[in-house]
Amino acid sequence: MIRKLTKNDHEKVMGFLSEERALNLFIIGDIENFGYETNFQEIWGEWNKDGHMIAVLLRYKGNFIPYAKGPFDVEGFAKIISSVENFQILSGKEDIIDQFSDYIYSNKKKGMYFAEMIDGEALGLNLDREDIRIAEDEDVDTIFSLRERIEEFSGSMASRDSMLHSIQSKTGRTYFIKEGDIAITSVSTTAENSMSAMVVGVCTDTDHRNKGLASRCLSALCDDVLKEGKT
Template sequence: MIRKLIEKDHEQVMSFLSEERAINLFIIGDIENFGYESDFQQIWGEWNEADEMIAILLRYKENFIPYAKGPFDVEGFAKIIISDGNFRILSGKDDILEQFAGYISSSKKRSMYFAEMTNGDMLPRAFDREDIRIAEEEDVEAIFLLRERIEEFTGSISSRESLLHTIRTKTGRTYLVKEGDVAISSVSTTAENSMSAMVVGVCTDTAYRNEGLASRSLSALCEDVLKEGKTLCLFYDNPAAGSIYKRLGFKDIGRWTMWHNTENQA
């Protein structure tokens, strides 16, 4: 049985999602931030005959994320997604999305490695944190200018407003190193919730690379987030980049895929 979730389902929902808190980071964060009654967000759940929750589907604006631990009513979820006239992106674990292939088509897909850190056993035992600081609102422009200078970030830089909103709402944090008023290295989290945080925006100015700035900043961030009882996760595209994260203790837990509904793209 599939039905819309409401506030009274919250405890069961969080128990279901918490077993894979990294994979469910976006769903958990959106529920904690926006609840079950928002105009731009809806959540559906599926139960089996034993009245056990077996699957969840989240709609956040034009984006949908399904999650299940085993077999579920793929066709039923697909009908909900297709019936939404504004559907743009379907994202989630690769093995879950593949089950929608017979119901939803996409000519534009992207798959990324998904890695998680659950403890700090592989983080450096001692490293210099003296020049690493947590960004405040007045640092947004410097961080944005740093990202603009880095070729790898071309086309994927979030807006100044988005970065400022993240800092103000504490749904993310940025650790940075500055040379005077100029940011030369930074690492951020986004979509932080009570259980986990997503690492994004790891970067260093090309003139300051190979000095360990990003590794130290990332280590400091991971250390602090783990102390709060949260796990960390991140996406990466190529194994060479992934090896850097694995040295600090991130482990691959699957692949995350995004399907774009090109028919609804402007």
């Protein structure tokens, strides 16, 4: 049985998602930050005949993320997704997403690797924090200008508004280094929640590469996240 979830389901939902908390950081973060009753976010759950949750589907605007630990009603989820006019992206674990191929057509697929940091000491983080700053509202323009100069980010959907929102809502943070008034390296997190954070936007201006600047920023950021009990 598939039904829309409410705040009354929160404890069971988080218990279900937290077993793979890093993989589910977007679902967990969106639920913690926006809840179950907004016009841009909806969450559905599937329950088996014994009353146990077996799958979750989250809609954030036009983006959908399904999650399951075993067999689930793929067709039922696909009907929900197809009913949304502004459907844009279906993302998640490859073995789950592949099951939708018979129901949702797409000629685009982008695979990514996944890595989780749980122990900074084992990786020998460089904790030299000289010149490293944590971005505030007034730093967004110089950091975003840096990203616009990076060729590899040319197709990014990120925006100044989304970066500003992440800082203000504390769903993300950015560590950066400046030369004069210009940001020359930065690293960020997104989808931060009580359990985990995702690293994004690691970049250094072309003229300042191979000096370990991004590595120092990333080390400082990861050290702080780990100290907060997150992965």
